[in-house]
Amino acid sequence: MSALTRRGFLGVLGGAGLAAAGCAELSGELLRSRLTLPRPFTVPLPIPEVARPVRPGRYEVTQRAARVEIVPGTTTEIWGYGGTFPGPTFDLRRGSRVTVGVRNELGVPTSTHLHGGVTPPGSDGYPTDLVTPGGGAKDYDYPLEQRAATLWYHDHRMDFTGPQVWRGLAGMALVRDEEEDALPLPKGERELPLMICDRAFDEDGSFRYPSPPGGGHMGMGGHAHAAVDGDYMEGVEGDVILVNGAPWPVAEVTATRYRLRLLNASNARRYRLRLAPGGRFTQIGSDSGLLAAPVAHDELPMAPGERYDVVVDFSAYPVGSAVTLVNTLAGGPARNVMRFVVARRAADDSAVPAVLSRPPGRVAPVTTRRFDFRRSERAWTINGHPYRPGVPLARPRLGTAEVWRLSSDFHHPVHVHLAHFLVLARNGRAPAAADAGWKDTVDVRPYEVVDVLARFEGYRGRYMLHCHNLEHEDMAMMADFEVI
Numbered sequence: 001m002s003a004l005t006r007r008g009f010l011g012v013l014g015g016a017g018l019a020a021a022g023c024a025e026l027s028g029e030l031l032r033s034r035l036t037l038p039r040p041f042t043v044p045l046p047i048p049e050v051a052r053p054v055r056p057g058r059y060e061v062t063q064r065a066a067r068v069e070i071v072p073g074t075t076t077e078i079w080g081y082g083g084t085f086p087g088p089t090f091d092l093r094r095g096s097r098v099t100v101g102v103r104n105e106l107g108v109p110t111s112t113h114l115h116g117g118v119t120p121p122g123s124d125g126y127p128t129d130l131v132t133p134g135g136g137a138k139d140y141d142y143p144l145e146q147r148a149a150t151l152w153y154h155d156h157r158m159d160f161t162g163p164q165v166w167r168g169l170a171g172m173a174l175v176r177d178e179e180e181d182a183l184p185l186p187k188g189e190r191e192l193p194l195m196i197c198d199r200a201f202d203e204d205g206s207f208r209y210p211s212p213p214g215g216g217h218m219g220m221g222g223h224a225h226a227a228v229d230g231d232y233m234e235g236v237e238g239d240v241i242l243v244n245g246a247p248w249p250v251a252e253v254t255a256t257r258y259r260l261r262l263l264n265a266s267n268a269r270r271y272r273l274r275l276a277p278g279g280r281f282t283q284i285g286s287d288s289g290l291l292a293a294p295v296a297h298d299e300l301p302m303a304p305g306e307r308y309d310v311v312v313d314f315s316a317y318p319v320g321s322a323v324t325l326v327n328t329l330a331g332g333p334a335r336n337v338m339r340f341v342v343a344r345r346a347a348d349d350s351a352v353p354a355v356l357s358r359p360p361g362r363v364a365p366v367t368t369r370r371f372d373f374r375r376s377e378r379a380w381t382i383n384g385h386p387y388r389p390g391v392p393l394a395r396p397r398l399g400t401a402e403v404w405r406l407s408s409d410f411h412h413p414v415h416v417h418l419a420h421f422l423v424l425a426r427n428g429r430a431p432a433a434a435d436a437g438w439k440d441t442v443d444v445r446p447y448e449v450v451d452v453l454a455r456f457e458g459y460r461g462r463y464m465l466h467c468h469n470l471e472h473e474d475m476a477m478m479a480d481f482e483v484i
């Protein structure tokens with residue numbers, strides 16, 4: 001279908017048309033690579049380096065361009081924290097305040113958001129709170145008064161988050177605490193952070209991204225000159241799946257339990273993960289920390305920004321088995337994610353206890369607010385408005401909880417800064433099994449109404465909620481709220 005025809009089609013039918021056409025699970029437009037795709041399961045799974053403090057409580061990281069080999073035999077320029085993609089993993093402790101000095105040696109402004117962090121507003125990565133290019137620097141303050149959880153950090157620059165994260169500005173941050181330490185979960189080499197994202201490559205190995213002709217320079221609310229070509233307004237999906245920055249990697253594992261910290265760091269692509277030839281994920285944690293009790297899943301739906309902390313027991317497979325993580329929402333090469341090869345037996349003293357943690361309970365909401373995520377003529381909007389920096393749509397009180405009713409016309413993974421929430425209902429019915437636990441991002445599907453119970457704790461000040469489809473976010477699907 002030509003771009004024009006497709007746009008006409010979307011314009012007339014919108015998400016309902018897509019659903020009727022059987023494409024209800026697609027959340028973006030496929031951008032194809034112009035080089036020969038790498039062979040799957042040949043590149044070893046990389047494990048990002050763990051960030052080391054320059055002194056207790058202080059880290060320093062420089063955002064810079066680097067050339068790395070992603071597709072074997074070619075090189076790709078990335079923009080990375082520390083010049084790597086993913087950036088280093090920050091291994092942090094609850095209540096151990098850290099400062100991260102970010103220095104920007106790129107040619108563009110940046111703003112760093114710790115996704116899932118309970119962070120003071122001045123360090124939260126507000127989209128116009130920019131670190132200037134060519135050597136600007138900012139100290140981000142992270143008190144980390146929050147439960148153990150799998151967090152991540154990424155660029156959040158106004159209007160350009162999509163292209164800048166696509167080029168590599170993302171990494172993981174793990175918060176640990178005593179409650180988690182006491183559990184006999186797999187650890188060390190049997191705890192794998194897995195950042196999953198999709199990319200497309202040009203003939204010369206560079207990342208492809210559909211910037212409009214002459215676009216990508218304006219920013220600061222200049223949505224007429226958005227960072228992404230209008231044909232990709234639904235979101236950009238690549239045809240190569242990367243895990244920890246490697247295409248369809250392979251990891252050798254022992255026939256034991258492994259803890260997999262799954263993150264969907266894609267701009268727009270949704271996944272429904274399964275193990276082939278079969279197997280189960282035992283979910284132990286959600287976006288915002290450990291569950292009260294484990295939940296078994298045959299498949300895990302994952303929208304951009306979401307994390308699942310799971311245990312997979314590879315002793316269920318014969319030694320020599322190949323166990324492939326697949327995405328059943330995709331066909332073709334993008335159906336594969338990565339492969340585990342069960343190399344040998346080994347001792348395993350890990351376990352998944354029936355009781356994992358005591359998460360915070362429900363508190364009575366003081367009010368209900370509605371946030372409607374919808375496409376307009378030229379932008380993606382919340383409650384009818386493209387993003388208006390400095391105009392809060394809500395003023396929740398610190399220490400209270402509210403029901404936020406999220407509705408949508410398309411796939412919108414809704415992310416709330418600062419506040420963590422429980423999914424209460426989908427279309428008035430019980431939430432899905434994968435909605436368990438406290439979260440900061442929820443997959444709102446076309447014409448769905450999702451009720452969440454959000455707790456506002458930590459800090460007063462200016463925060464935001466937005467769609468985590470990064471192209472929607474760049475095309476104005478954001479709003480401020482102010483905790484008072």
Ligand SMILES: [Cu+2]
Nearest residue numbers: 412467469472
């Ligand atoms: Cu969206």
